[in-house]
Amino acid sequence: MDGEVTHPLEPQLAAYIATRMPGAAEIAIDSLERISGGASRETYRFRLIWREDGRTRERKLILRRDPPASLIDTERRVEFEAYRAFAGSAVPVPEMLWLEEGSEALGHPFFIAEELTGFQAAPQMLFAGGYEAVLQIVAERKWTILGEIARADPIALRLDKWMPTPTLDGCWSRELAHWEGILDRDEAEPLPIARAAIRWLKANPPPPAQKLSVVHGDYRTGNFLYDQAGDIHGVLDWEMAHLGDPLEDLGWGFNPVWQFGRGLEGGLVPRAQATAIWERASGLKADPAALHWWILFNCVKGQAIWVGSARAFIDGGNREPIMIYPAWWLLNAQDRAILKVMGRP
Protein backbone atom coordinates (compact mmCIF):
# COMPACT_ATOMS: atom_id res chain seq x y z
CA MET A 1 0.00 0.00 0.00
CA ASP A 2 3.05 2.32 0.36
CA GLY A 3 2.77 5.24 -2.04
CA GLU A 4 -0.88 4.67 -2.84
CA VAL A 5 -2.42 6.56 0.05
CA THR A 6 -1.64 10.20 0.71
CA HIS A 7 -2.43 11.34 4.20
CA PRO A 8 -4.71 14.40 4.09
CA LEU A 9 -2.28 16.31 6.30
CA GLU A 10 0.62 15.98 3.85
CA PRO A 11 -0.25 18.84 1.46
CA GLN A 12 -1.18 21.18 4.33
CA LEU A 13 2.06 20.38 6.08
CA ALA A 14 4.11 20.91 2.93
CA ALA A 15 2.46 24.28 2.38
CA TYR A 16 3.22 25.33 5.93
CA ILE A 17 6.86 24.25 5.82
CA ALA A 18 7.31 26.13 2.55
CA THR A 19 6.54 29.33 4.44
CA ARG A 20 9.24 28.50 7.00
CA MET A 21 11.94 27.46 4.51
CA PRO A 22 12.13 30.29 1.96
CA GLY A 23 15.39 28.97 0.53
CA ALA A 24 13.92 25.58 -0.24
CA ALA A 25 12.16 24.44 -3.41
CA GLU A 26 10.07 21.42 -4.40
CA ILE A 27 9.09 20.78 -0.77
CA ALA A 28 7.31 17.45 -0.35
CA ILE A 29 6.08 15.33 2.52
CA ASP A 30 5.88 11.58 2.43
CA SER A 31 5.44 8.57 4.71
CA LEU A 32 3.38 10.62 7.14
CA GLU A 33 1.86 8.33 9.76
CA ARG A 34 0.42 8.74 13.20
CA ILE A 35 2.41 7.22 16.04
CA SER A 36 0.35 5.35 18.59
CA GLY A 37 0.38 6.28 22.25
CA GLY A 38 0.15 10.04 22.07
CA ALA A 39 -2.86 10.85 24.24
CA SER A 40 -2.04 14.46 25.02
CA ARG A 41 -0.86 15.42 21.53
CA GLU A 42 -1.45 13.82 18.15
CA THR A 43 2.04 12.70 17.15
CA TYR A 44 3.03 11.97 13.55
CA ARG A 45 6.31 11.06 11.92
CA PHE A 46 7.09 12.04 8.33
CA ARG A 47 9.89 12.53 5.84
CA LEU A 48 10.53 16.04 4.52
CA ILE A 49 12.12 16.24 1.08
CA TRP A 50 13.27 19.45 -0.59
CA ARG A 51 15.77 20.91 -3.04
CA GLU A 52 18.27 23.49 -1.92
CA ASP A 53 21.55 24.70 -3.43
CA GLY A 54 21.01 22.38 -6.38
CA ARG A 55 20.74 19.26 -4.23
CA THR A 56 17.88 17.10 -3.05
CA ARG A 57 17.77 16.84 0.74
CA GLU A 58 15.61 15.00 3.20
CA ARG A 59 15.03 14.87 6.93
CA LYS A 60 12.89 12.77 9.25
CA LEU A 61 10.67 14.93 11.42
CA ILE A 62 7.96 14.74 14.07
CA LEU A 63 4.70 16.71 14.12
CA ARG A 64 3.02 17.17 17.51
CA ARG A 65 -0.47 18.60 17.08
CA ASP A 66 -3.06 19.40 19.73
CA PRO A 67 -6.04 17.03 19.62
CA PRO A 68 -9.66 18.23 19.95
CA ALA A 69 -9.60 17.25 23.65
CA SER A 70 -6.59 16.04 25.50
CA LEU A 71 -5.52 13.78 28.32
CA ILE A 72 -3.41 16.69 29.55
CA ASP A 73 -4.30 20.29 28.77
CA THR A 74 -1.11 22.29 28.46
CA GLU A 75 0.37 25.08 26.42
CA ARG A 76 2.39 23.76 23.52
CA ARG A 77 4.66 26.82 23.91
CA VAL A 78 5.75 25.55 27.33
CA GLU A 79 6.63 22.14 25.93
CA PHE A 80 8.46 23.66 22.97
CA GLU A 81 10.52 26.02 25.13
CA ALA A 82 11.38 23.28 27.63
CA TYR A 83 12.85 21.18 24.83
CA ARG A 84 14.74 24.17 23.47
CA ALA A 85 16.14 25.08 26.88
CA PHE A 86 18.00 21.78 27.15
CA ALA A 87 19.27 21.63 23.56
CA GLY A 88 22.98 20.88 23.53
CA SER A 89 23.08 20.11 27.27
CA ALA A 90 23.67 16.90 29.22
CA VAL A 91 19.93 16.30 28.90
CA PRO A 92 19.43 14.78 25.43
CA VAL A 93 16.47 16.22 23.56
CA PRO A 94 15.40 16.37 19.91
CA GLU A 95 15.90 19.64 18.05
CA MET A 96 12.82 21.85 17.94
CA LEU A 97 12.20 23.49 14.56
CA TRP A 98 8.92 25.37 14.33
CA LEU A 99 6.07 26.22 16.69
CA GLU A 100 2.67 27.32 15.43
CA GLU A 101 0.25 28.49 18.11
CA GLY A 102 -2.57 29.37 15.71
CA SER A 103 -5.06 26.97 14.15
CA GLU A 104 -4.90 28.26 10.58
CA ALA A 105 -2.23 25.96 9.14
CA LEU A 106 -3.26 22.53 10.42
CA GLY A 107 -6.52 23.06 12.27
CA HIS A 108 -4.90 23.02 15.72
CA PRO A 109 -1.68 24.40 17.25
CA PHE A 110 1.38 22.23 16.67
CA PHE A 111 5.14 22.08 16.59
CA ILE A 112 7.62 20.28 14.38
CA ALA A 113 10.81 18.69 15.66
CA GLU A 114 13.65 16.44 14.63
CA GLU A 115 12.88 12.71 14.81
CA LEU A 116 15.47 10.75 16.76
CA THR A 117 15.56 7.47 14.86
CA GLY A 118 16.87 4.03 15.61
CA PHE A 119 15.89 3.94 19.29
CA GLN A 120 13.11 2.48 21.38
CA ALA A 121 10.81 4.02 23.99
CA ALA A 122 8.37 1.23 24.94
CA PRO A 123 8.73 -0.17 28.48
CA GLN A 124 7.25 -3.44 27.23
CA MET A 125 10.22 -3.94 24.91
CA LEU A 126 12.71 -2.89 27.59
CA PHE A 127 11.34 -5.53 29.94
CA ALA A 128 10.74 -8.30 27.39
CA GLY A 129 14.08 -9.94 28.14
CA GLY A 130 16.40 -8.68 25.43
CA TYR A 131 17.61 -5.71 27.47
CA GLU A 132 18.07 -7.46 30.83
CA ALA A 133 21.85 -7.12 30.69
CA VAL A 134 21.73 -3.34 30.25
CA LEU A 135 18.94 -2.35 32.64
CA GLN A 136 21.50 -1.15 35.20
CA ILE A 137 23.00 1.11 32.54
CA VAL A 138 19.57 2.44 31.60
CA ALA A 139 18.92 3.18 35.29
CA GLU A 140 22.26 4.97 35.68
CA ARG A 141 21.52 7.12 32.64
CA LYS A 142 17.87 7.66 33.53
CA TRP A 143 18.42 9.09 37.00
CA THR A 144 21.65 10.87 36.03
CA ILE A 145 19.75 12.79 33.37
CA LEU A 146 16.96 13.54 35.83
CA GLY A 147 19.62 14.80 38.24
CA GLU A 148 20.92 17.09 35.50
CA ILE A 149 17.40 18.46 34.96
CA ALA A 150 17.08 19.06 38.70
CA ARG A 151 20.48 20.74 38.88
CA ALA A 152 19.83 23.14 36.00
CA ASP A 153 19.06 26.77 36.78
CA PRO A 154 15.65 27.58 35.27
CA ILE A 155 16.34 31.32 35.41
CA ALA A 156 19.60 30.94 33.48
CA LEU A 157 17.65 28.82 30.98
CA ARG A 158 15.14 31.69 30.78
CA LEU A 159 12.27 29.33 31.37
CA ASP A 160 10.78 31.74 33.88
CA LYS A 161 9.64 33.70 30.83
CA TRP A 162 7.24 30.87 29.93
CA MET A 163 6.53 29.19 33.25
CA PRO A 164 5.20 30.60 36.56
CA THR A 165 7.85 30.89 39.28
CA PRO A 166 6.55 29.58 42.62
CA THR A 167 8.22 30.35 45.94
CA LEU A 168 10.25 27.53 47.44
CA ASP A 169 7.65 26.94 50.16
CA GLY A 170 4.79 27.28 47.70
CA CYS A 171 5.80 24.57 45.23
CA TRP A 172 3.82 21.80 46.90
CA SER A 173 0.61 23.73 47.48
CA ARG A 174 0.56 25.10 43.96
CA GLU A 175 0.88 21.66 42.40
CA LEU A 176 -1.57 20.02 44.80
CA ALA A 177 -4.18 22.72 44.22
CA HIS A 178 -3.76 22.35 40.47
CA TRP A 179 -4.28 18.59 40.37
CA GLU A 180 -7.03 18.60 42.99
CA GLY A 181 -8.77 21.12 40.76
CA ILE A 182 -8.45 18.76 37.80
CA LEU A 183 -10.00 15.97 39.89
CA ASP A 184 -12.82 18.27 40.98
CA ARG A 185 -13.48 19.20 37.37
CA ASP A 186 -13.15 15.81 35.70
CA GLU A 187 -14.11 13.03 38.10
CA ALA A 188 -16.99 10.94 36.82
CA GLU A 189 -17.45 9.04 40.07
CA PRO A 190 -16.51 9.47 43.75
CA LEU A 191 -12.84 8.74 44.42
CA PRO A 192 -12.59 8.01 48.16
CA ILE A 193 -8.98 6.78 48.05
CA ALA A 194 -7.65 9.78 46.15
CA ARG A 195 -9.65 12.16 48.36
CA ALA A 196 -8.20 10.56 51.49
CA ALA A 197 -4.72 10.97 50.05
CA ILE A 198 -5.35 14.66 49.35
CA ARG A 199 -6.48 15.22 52.92
CA TRP A 200 -3.30 13.55 54.19
CA LEU A 201 -1.12 15.61 51.85
CA LYS A 202 -2.67 18.85 53.06
CA ALA A 203 -2.29 17.85 56.71
CA ASN A 204 1.36 16.78 56.30
CA PRO A 205 3.04 19.28 53.96
CA PRO A 206 6.65 18.72 52.85
CA PRO A 207 9.51 21.10 53.68
CA PRO A 208 10.26 23.95 51.24
CA ALA A 209 12.05 22.96 48.04
CA GLN A 210 15.86 22.92 48.27
CA LYS A 211 15.96 24.97 45.10
CA LEU A 212 13.73 25.97 42.25
CA SER A 213 14.15 23.45 39.44
CA VAL A 214 12.83 22.62 36.05
CA VAL A 215 10.33 19.81 36.59
CA HIS A 216 9.84 17.63 33.52
CA GLY A 217 6.47 16.51 34.86
CA ASP A 218 6.29 13.08 33.21
CA TYR A 219 9.79 11.64 33.64
CA ARG A 220 9.27 7.88 33.69
CA THR A 221 10.31 4.76 31.87
CA GLY A 222 8.51 5.07 28.55
CA ASN A 223 9.28 8.73 28.00
CA PHE A 224 12.91 8.41 26.93
CA LEU A 225 14.59 6.81 23.92
CA TYR A 226 17.06 4.02 24.68
CA ASP A 227 19.39 1.86 22.61
CA GLN A 228 20.57 -1.72 22.89
CA ALA A 229 23.59 -0.70 24.95
CA GLY A 230 21.34 0.96 27.54
CA ASP A 231 22.22 4.53 26.61
CA ILE A 232 19.49 7.17 26.53
CA HIS A 233 19.36 9.44 23.47
CA GLY A 234 16.30 11.59 24.01
CA VAL A 235 13.98 12.69 26.79
CA LEU A 236 10.47 13.17 25.42
CA ASP A 237 7.00 14.38 26.44
CA TRP A 238 7.74 17.66 28.18
CA GLU A 239 4.14 18.85 27.95
CA MET A 240 3.76 19.00 31.75
CA ALA A 241 7.07 20.81 32.31
CA HIS A 242 7.00 23.56 34.93
CA LEU A 243 9.15 25.11 37.64
CA GLY A 244 8.99 23.60 41.10
CA ASP A 245 10.48 21.25 43.68
CA PRO A 246 13.11 18.91 42.17
CA LEU A 247 11.75 16.06 44.31
CA GLU A 248 8.54 16.20 42.32
CA ASP A 249 10.12 14.53 39.28
CA LEU A 250 11.82 11.90 41.42
CA GLY A 251 8.48 11.18 43.08
CA TRP A 252 6.63 10.82 39.76
CA GLY A 253 9.08 8.17 38.64
CA PHE A 254 8.57 6.37 41.97
CA ASN A 255 4.78 6.25 41.54
CA PRO A 256 4.27 2.47 41.95
CA VAL A 257 2.40 2.17 38.66
CA TRP A 258 5.69 2.91 36.90
CA GLN A 259 7.29 -0.17 38.39
CA PHE A 260 5.38 -2.03 35.67
CA GLY A 261 4.76 -4.84 38.14
CA ARG A 262 8.48 -5.60 38.50
CA GLY A 263 8.94 -4.39 42.08
CA LEU A 264 11.74 -2.02 41.04
CA GLU A 265 11.62 1.73 40.53
CA GLY A 266 10.91 2.43 36.90
CA GLY A 267 11.07 -1.36 36.51
CA LEU A 268 14.85 -0.98 36.71
CA VAL A 269 16.52 -0.81 40.14
CA PRO A 270 15.65 -0.54 43.85
CA ARG A 271 14.66 2.86 45.16
CA ALA A 272 17.84 3.38 47.19
CA GLN A 273 19.99 2.90 44.10
CA ALA A 274 17.90 5.19 41.92
CA THR A 275 17.89 7.86 44.62
CA ALA A 276 21.68 7.63 45.07
CA ILE A 277 22.24 8.11 41.34
CA TRP A 278 19.93 11.14 41.34
CA GLU A 279 21.58 12.67 44.42
CA ARG A 280 25.03 12.26 42.90
CA ALA A 281 24.02 13.87 39.61
CA SER A 282 21.89 16.66 41.05
CA GLY A 283 24.01 17.57 44.06
CA LEU A 284 20.73 17.58 46.02
CA LYS A 285 19.38 15.45 48.84
CA ALA A 286 16.23 13.35 48.74
CA ASP A 287 14.91 13.61 52.28
CA PRO A 288 12.89 10.38 52.77
CA ALA A 289 9.88 12.08 54.36
CA ALA A 290 9.75 14.80 51.72
CA LEU A 291 10.18 12.22 48.97
CA HIS A 292 7.34 10.17 50.43
CA TRP A 293 5.09 13.23 50.26
CA TRP A 294 6.00 13.79 46.61
CA ILE A 295 5.43 10.13 45.72
CA LEU A 296 1.95 10.23 47.22
CA PHE A 297 1.28 13.57 45.55
CA ASN A 298 2.26 12.03 42.23
CA CYS A 299 -0.18 9.17 42.80
CA VAL A 300 -2.91 11.80 43.11
CA LYS A 301 -1.59 13.60 40.05
CA GLY A 302 -1.65 10.32 38.11
CA GLN A 303 -5.23 9.71 39.17
CA ALA A 304 -6.19 13.18 37.98
CA ILE A 305 -4.65 12.45 34.58
CA TRP A 306 -6.43 9.09 34.19
CA VAL A 307 -9.70 10.67 35.32
CA GLY A 308 -9.13 13.42 32.77
CA SER A 309 -8.76 10.92 29.96
CA ALA A 310 -12.06 9.31 30.94
CA ARG A 311 -13.71 12.73 31.06
CA ALA A 312 -12.48 13.65 27.58
CA PHE A 313 -14.10 10.47 26.28
CA ILE A 314 -17.33 10.82 28.26
CA ASP A 315 -17.87 14.41 27.15
CA GLY A 316 -17.23 13.46 23.53
CA GLY A 317 -14.30 15.81 23.08
CA ASN A 318 -12.04 12.94 22.14
CA ARG A 319 -13.54 9.50 21.44
CA GLU A 320 -10.32 7.78 20.47
CA PRO A 321 -9.46 4.49 22.20
CA ILE A 322 -6.24 5.97 23.57
CA MET A 323 -8.41 8.06 25.89
CA ILE A 324 -10.14 4.97 27.29
CA TYR A 325 -7.13 2.77 27.87
CA PRO A 326 -5.42 4.87 30.57
CA ALA A 327 -8.66 5.01 32.54
CA TRP A 328 -9.44 1.31 32.30
CA TRP A 329 -5.84 0.23 32.80
CA LEU A 330 -4.73 2.66 35.48
CA LEU A 331 -7.59 4.09 37.58
CA ASN A 332 -7.77 1.12 39.92
CA ALA A 333 -4.04 0.43 39.76
CA GLN A 334 -3.46 4.04 40.83
CA ASP A 335 -5.83 3.59 43.76
CA ARG A 336 -3.88 0.49 44.75
CA ALA A 337 -0.67 2.48 44.46
CA ILE A 338 -2.06 5.14 46.80
CA LEU A 339 -2.95 2.46 49.35
CA LYS A 340 0.55 1.04 49.07
CA VAL A 341 2.26 4.41 49.53
CA MET A 342 -0.03 5.27 52.48
CA GLY A 343 0.82 1.96 54.13
CA ARG A 344 -2.69 0.58 53.69
CA PRO A 345 -1.97 -2.53 51.60
Next chain:
Amino acid sequence: MTPEVPSVLFELSQLLMRNAAPDVPDGERASALGLSAMLLGLAAETWDGAAHNLVVENRALRELLDLAGEDGDLHLAALKAENDRLRARLIAAQVAAEAAGDVARQDAIWAELLASTERRRISVSLV
Protein backbone atom coordinates in the same frame (compact mmCIF):
# COMPACT_ATOMS: atom_id res chain seq x y z
CA MET B 1 -15.10 0.60 34.75
CA THR B 2 -15.14 4.23 33.77
CA PRO B 3 -15.95 5.15 31.00
CA GLU B 4 -18.88 2.70 31.06
CA VAL B 5 -18.42 -0.44 29.00
CA PRO B 6 -21.50 -0.05 26.72
CA SER B 7 -20.43 3.40 25.51
CA VAL B 8 -16.91 2.13 24.86
CA LEU B 9 -18.15 -0.91 22.94
CA PHE B 10 -20.33 1.32 20.78
CA GLU B 11 -17.40 3.61 20.04
CA LEU B 12 -15.19 0.63 19.19
CA SER B 13 -17.81 -0.64 16.77
CA GLN B 14 -17.70 2.71 14.98
CA LEU B 15 -13.91 2.68 14.99
CA LEU B 16 -13.79 -0.79 13.47
CA MET B 17 -16.18 0.33 10.76
CA ARG B 18 -13.99 3.31 9.93
CA ASN B 19 -10.90 1.13 9.81
CA ALA B 20 -12.56 -1.24 7.38
CA ALA B 21 -12.26 1.53 4.77
CA PRO B 22 -9.36 1.09 2.30
CA ASP B 23 -7.93 4.60 2.63
CA VAL B 24 -6.84 4.38 6.27
CA PRO B 25 -3.02 4.55 6.52
CA ASP B 26 -1.56 1.21 7.60
CA GLY B 27 0.11 2.55 10.73
CA GLU B 28 -3.03 4.26 11.95
CA ARG B 29 -5.13 1.17 11.25
CA ALA B 30 -2.68 -1.02 13.16
CA SER B 31 -2.70 1.37 16.12
CA ALA B 32 -6.49 1.62 16.22
CA LEU B 33 -7.00 -2.12 15.94
CA GLY B 34 -4.34 -2.93 18.52
CA LEU B 35 -5.82 -0.59 21.11
CA SER B 36 -9.33 -1.79 20.28
CA ALA B 37 -8.25 -5.37 20.83
CA MET B 38 -6.81 -4.54 24.25
CA LEU B 39 -9.99 -2.72 25.27
CA LEU B 40 -12.23 -5.54 24.06
CA GLY B 41 -10.10 -7.93 26.10
CA LEU B 42 -10.58 -5.86 29.25
CA ALA B 43 -14.32 -5.55 28.64
CA ALA B 44 -14.56 -9.32 28.19
CA GLU B 45 -12.60 -9.91 31.39
CA THR B 46 -14.83 -7.71 33.55
CA TRP B 47 -18.19 -8.48 31.94
CA ASP B 48 -19.26 -11.58 33.84
CA GLY B 49 -18.42 -10.27 37.31
CA ALA B 50 -19.51 -6.65 36.89
CA ALA B 51 -23.04 -6.90 38.35
CA HIS B 52 -21.97 -9.36 41.05
CA ASN B 53 -19.14 -7.11 42.24
CA LEU B 54 -21.36 -4.04 42.40
CA VAL B 55 -24.06 -5.88 44.37
CA VAL B 56 -21.44 -7.23 46.82
CA GLU B 57 -19.82 -3.83 47.21
CA ASN B 58 -23.08 -1.95 47.64
CA ARG B 59 -24.09 -4.44 50.33
CA ALA B 60 -20.75 -3.99 52.12
CA LEU B 61 -21.01 -0.20 51.92
CA ARG B 62 -24.56 -0.17 53.33
CA GLU B 63 -23.43 -2.33 56.22
CA LEU B 64 -20.44 -0.10 56.90
CA LEU B 65 -22.57 3.04 56.69
CA ASP B 66 -25.40 1.48 58.67
CA LEU B 67 -27.87 2.03 55.85
CA ALA B 68 -30.90 -0.09 54.99
CA GLY B 69 -31.76 -1.16 51.46
CA GLU B 70 -31.03 -3.67 48.73
CA ASP B 71 -30.32 -3.46 45.02
CA GLY B 72 -33.62 -4.09 43.27
CA ASP B 73 -32.67 -2.95 39.78
CA LEU B 74 -29.83 -5.14 38.54
CA HIS B 75 -29.01 -3.16 35.43
CA LEU B 76 -25.34 -2.18 35.57
CA ALA B 77 -26.19 1.50 35.19
CA ALA B 78 -28.53 1.36 38.20
CA LEU B 79 -26.05 -0.59 40.31
CA LYS B 80 -23.27 1.85 39.42
CA ALA B 81 -25.42 4.87 40.26
CA GLU B 82 -26.16 3.36 43.68
CA ASN B 83 -22.46 2.57 44.11
CA ASP B 84 -21.55 6.19 43.35
CA ARG B 85 -24.11 7.38 45.90
CA LEU B 86 -22.76 5.05 48.57
CA ARG B 87 -19.10 5.85 47.86
CA ALA B 88 -19.87 9.56 48.19
CA ARG B 89 -21.38 8.78 51.59
CA LEU B 90 -18.26 6.78 52.43
CA ILE B 91 -16.05 9.82 51.79
CA ALA B 92 -18.14 11.83 54.23
CA ALA B 93 -17.98 9.02 56.78
CA GLN B 94 -14.20 8.83 56.46
CA VAL B 95 -13.83 12.59 56.90
CA ALA B 96 -15.99 12.36 60.03
CA ALA B 97 -13.96 9.45 61.42
CA GLU B 98 -10.72 11.36 60.86
CA ALA B 99 -12.12 14.45 62.57
CA ALA B 100 -13.29 12.36 65.52
CA GLY B 101 -10.00 10.48 65.77
CA ASP B 102 -11.98 7.22 65.53
CA VAL B 103 -9.17 4.88 64.50
CA ALA B 104 -11.28 1.72 64.52
CA ARG B 105 -13.81 3.33 62.20
CA GLN B 106 -11.03 4.58 59.93
CA ASP B 107 -9.49 1.11 59.78
CA ALA B 108 -12.83 -0.42 58.83
CA ILE B 109 -13.23 2.10 56.02
CA TRP B 110 -9.68 1.51 54.78
CA ALA B 111 -10.35 -2.23 54.79
CA GLU B 112 -13.40 -1.74 52.58
CA LEU B 113 -11.46 0.56 50.26
CA LEU B 114 -8.74 -2.06 49.89
CA ALA B 115 -11.42 -4.69 49.18
CA SER B 116 -12.92 -2.38 46.56
CA THR B 117 -9.62 -2.32 44.66
CA GLU B 118 -9.48 -6.12 44.77
CA ARG B 119 -12.95 -6.30 43.20
CA ARG B 120 -11.88 -3.91 40.45
CA ARG B 121 -8.49 -5.47 39.81
CA ILE B 122 -7.82 -6.54 36.22
CA SER B 123 -5.36 -9.17 35.04
CA VAL B 124 -2.98 -6.57 33.59
CA SER B 125 -3.04 -4.35 36.68
CA LEU B 126 0.33 -2.70 37.31
CA VAL B 127 -0.16 -2.70 41.08
